[in-house]
Amino acid sequence: MSEEDNSEVKQTPLAARHLELGAKMAAFAGWEMPIQYAGIMSEHLAVRENAGVFDISHMGQIWVRGPHALEWLNGVLTNDVAGLEIGEGQYTLMLNDKGGVIDDLIIYRTGEAELFLVVNASRIEVDFKWLEEQAYRHIEEGGIELDNDSELFAGLAIQGPKAVEVWEAMAGESGGALPERNHIAQVIAENGDSLILCRTGYTGEDGFELFCPAASAVLWFDKALAAGSEPCGLGARDTLRLEKCYPLNGSDLDEEHTPLEAGLGFFVKLDKGEFVGREILAKQKENGLDRRLCAIRMTVKGPPPRPHYGVCQPDGGEQIAELSSGGLSPSLKEGIGMAYLPQDSAKVGTKIEIDVRGRRYEAEVVKKPFI
Amino acid sequence: MNIPDQLKYAESHEWTAMSDDLATIGISDHAQTELTDIVYVEVPEVGRVVSPGEPVAVVESVKAASDIYAPISGEIVEVNEAVQNDPELVNTDPYGEGWLFKIKAEDTSQLDALMDAGAYKTHIS
Numbered sequence: 001m002s003e004e005d006n007s008e009v010k011q012t013p014l015a016a017r018h019l020e021l022g023a024k025m026a027a028f029a030g031w032e033m034p035i036q037y038a039g040i041m042s043e044h045l046a047v048r049e050n051a052g053v054f055d056i057s058h059m060g061q062i063w064v065r066g067p068h069a070l071e072w073l074n075g076v077l078t079n080d081v082a083g084l085e086i087g088e089g090q091y092t093l094m095l096n097d098k099g100g101v102i103d104d105l106i107i108y109r110t111g112e113a114e115l116f117l118v119v120n121a122s123r124i125e126v127d128f129k130w131l132e133e134q135a136y137r138h139i140e141e142g143g144i145e146l147d148n149d150s151e152l153f154a155g156l157a158i159q160g161p162k163a164v165e166v167w168e169a170m171a172g173e174s175g176g177a178l179p180e181r182n183h184i185a186q187v188i189a190e191n192g193d194s195l196i197l198c199r200t201g202y203t204g205e206d207g208f209e210l211f212c213p214a215a216s217a218v219l220w221f222d223k224a225l226a227a228g229s230e231p232c233g234l235g236a237r238d239t240l241r242l243e244k245c246y247p248l249n250g251s252d253l254d255e256e257h258t259p260l261e262a263g264l265g266f267f268v269k270l271d272k273g274e275f276v277g278r279e280i281l282a283k284q285k286e287n288g289l290d291r292r293l294c295a296i297r298m299t300v301k302g303p304p305p306r307p308h309y310g311v312c313q314p315d316g317g318e319q320i321a322e323l324s325s326g327g328l329s330p331s332l333k334e335g336i337g338m339a340y341l342p343q344d345s346a347k348v349g350t351k352i353e354i355d356v357r358g359r360r361y362e363a364e365v366v367k368k369p370f371i
Numbered sequence: 372m373n374i375p376d377q378l379k380y381a382e383s384h385e386w387t388a389m390s391d392d393l394a395t396i397g398i399s400d401h402a403q404t405e406l407t408d409i410v411y412v413e414v415p416e417v418g419r420v421v422s423p424g425e426p427v428a429v430v431e432s433v434k435a436a437s438d439i440y441a442p443i444s445g446e447i448v449e450v451n452e453a454v455q456n457d458p459e460l461v462n463t464d465p466y467g468e469g470w471l472f473k474i475k476a477e478d479t480s481q482l483d484a485l486m487d488a489g490a491y492k493t494h495i496s
Contacts, residue, residue: 024407040433041408235434303411303431328410328433357413357429 012057013154013217021231029122031058034233043236044330047203051160052232053224056209057217060124060150062117062131068143069113076134076276077107078259080269084109087183089198091267093259094127095277099284100255101262103127104247106200108184116184118198118209120249124150134276153196154217158224159207159232159240167197167208169227170220178208191219202237204244204369242336243329245295245368251307252293252324252338260284261340262293263368292346295368296323298335298354302361304328305337310355313345314362319355320345329370335363336370372495373400375466379482380491381442386466392479394443397470398430398461401495406432409458414450414472421447421474423481428471430461443481445474 009027018025023034034055036043046052064073073081079092089108093101103123108116119127128148135144158166167178172190179185179199187195193216201207212220225231238248247253247262259268260281270282298305305326310319326337337354345352348367353360378386384402388395403409411431421427421441428439450472454460461469476482486494 035434036407039407239433303413303429303436304433306436330433 010058012055013214014055014057014221017218017221018055018231023231023233026234028234029058029120031121033058034231036233036235037231040233040235040239041330043230043232044239046230047160047205047232047236047240048331049161051158051162051166051207051227051229052203052236053166053221053229054157054159054232054234054237055221056155056157057153057214058121059155060117060119060121060127060148061153061211062119062124062128063145063147063149064115064117064131065111065113065145065147066143067113069115070109072135072144073107073115074272075274076131078268078275078277078281079107080272081107081109081115082272086111087179087185089182089184089200093253093264093267094130095259095275095281096255097276098255099258099260099277099280101249101253101257101259102130102255104249104253104264106198108198110184110186116196122250124148152214153211154214154220155212156210156217156221156224157201157203157207158210158229159201159203159205160229161206162228163205163207166224166227166229170223191216193220195220202246203240204246204371205240238325239327239330242325242327242338243331243369243371245338245370247293247338248325257293257340258284261289261291289343291321291340291342293324293338294341294346294365295370296326296337296339296352296354296363297332297366297370298361298363300362302335302354303356305335305354305356305361305363307337309337311339311341311363312353312355312360314351314353316360317353320352323354331371335361341365372404372492373466374488374492376488378466379442379485379487380494381440381485382494383440384495385439385442387442387482387485389476389479389482392445392476393448394445394474394476395470396439396442396472396474397465398439399491399495400465402437403462403465403469406430406435406437407462408433409461412451412454412458412461412471414455415447417447417450419447421445423484430471431458439471441474442485443474443479444477447472448475449473
């Protein structure tokens with residue numbers, strides 16, 4: 001394993017706990033994170049079959065408040081915020097002027113004019129700076145208040161078919177029920193902790209994300225373990241989301257690709273009015289796309305496909321793309337990946353080859369999701 | 372951590388077992404523990420002539436592909452078919468069924484450049 005300079009790497013409040021549990025740690029987005037404990041395969045299957053708990057303390061939390069908050073955010077994000085009820089959340093994207101993705105995130109309406117954004121760890125500063133730039137005028141007029149509260153929160157993602165049972169055990173008698181799918185609830189726990197519960201996740205299973213005060217991170221993590229969740233690391237987080245074709249910012253999503261090219265048109269409401277990046281997207285919708293993010297599955301036994309491996313025309317043909325994501329699917333026991341393919345190769349059933357260390361392995365474009 | 376006494380070890384965690392001029396090579400218990408679940412093994416072609424430090428095989432875990440280096444010079448005379456079908460053997464039996472390839476050694480004195488069990492134990496601690 002490579003030696004990294006860890007002087008700039010931050011630790012979540014659970015760092016010591018992870019080591020006690022035997023985690024293999026590595027730096028991710030400037031944070032020391034658990035990659036795996038018992039093993040990626042077993043952690044992955046634990047989430048698909050029971051429940052797993054992930055440390056997501058590195059993720060970001062931004063509050064947006066003000067009488068113009070909803071209207072302003074609708075001009076900055078792709079999905080329709082104005083349609084949210086209080087307590088409801090939605091997946092959405094923040095674009096640059098060229099329609100490229102700055103970040104994908106989940107936004108929750110927590111009040112009449114108050115919203116809670118959960119953003120990717122690697123993009124917290126970029127997102128906040130962008131929002132400040134966009135709000136500049138409104139801030140001067142006193143209309144938009146932005147707060148980056150990322151440092152205050154620790155976070156856990158509890159995912160799997162048994163997630164509800166896990167919460168019931170964690171919450172105890174006075175805990176209350178989890179919010180319904182895609183909704184948010186703010187509760188005061190028995191010990192006085194202010195908790196934010198979001199019924200969402202990145203694994204394709206039922207589950208929730210719990211944000212608690214950083215000082216209580218170990219307490220709630222231990223409760224999740226005691227309630228039967230398997231500790232799971234970023235390795236399993238990646239295999240789980242890839243099986244569902246959920247894109248990963250920095251791999252499948254970046255500022256060079258639009259959400260339409262990524263297949264996320266459902267989360268882009270062109271008809272709601274103006275928003276940053278709308279013009280480019282409207283043109284793409286009218287003219288058609290040149291490239292699309294496709295799901296690719298290996299059709300022969302071979303090495304796992306990995307990000308940046310070449311995607312090529314069959315029979316030793318030329319390279320047409322590279323994988324943006326890739327790996328071995330623990331559920332399917334086959335290689336899966338995603339890549340932006342030129343439109344004429346993007347149809348389901350298209351035969352391609354993956355270049356691994358100079359050798360070609362057959363694959364094909366398949367429907368999303370993989371499972 | 373299992374570090375059999377009779378083997379020689381490279382810094383890059385390959386073990387070598389000598390029998391006359393036939394060297395059998397695999398990866399150590401320490402290496403397979405670090406890699407965790409091994410899902411794919413790529414062995415060199417029989418007949419290939421290799422030199423010390425040359426990457427000749429690849430062992431892949433879920434997370435990463437790791438190069439395996441020839442510890443000595445010579446010709447690859449045999450490769451392990453079993454691990455290609457059942458990569459887990461490298462995890463479960465790294466010094467036995469999990470061997471990777473065999474080299475007909477050109478110069479057995481090259482073994483002196485490798486570590487013995489004691490030195491390897493120090494190296495990994």
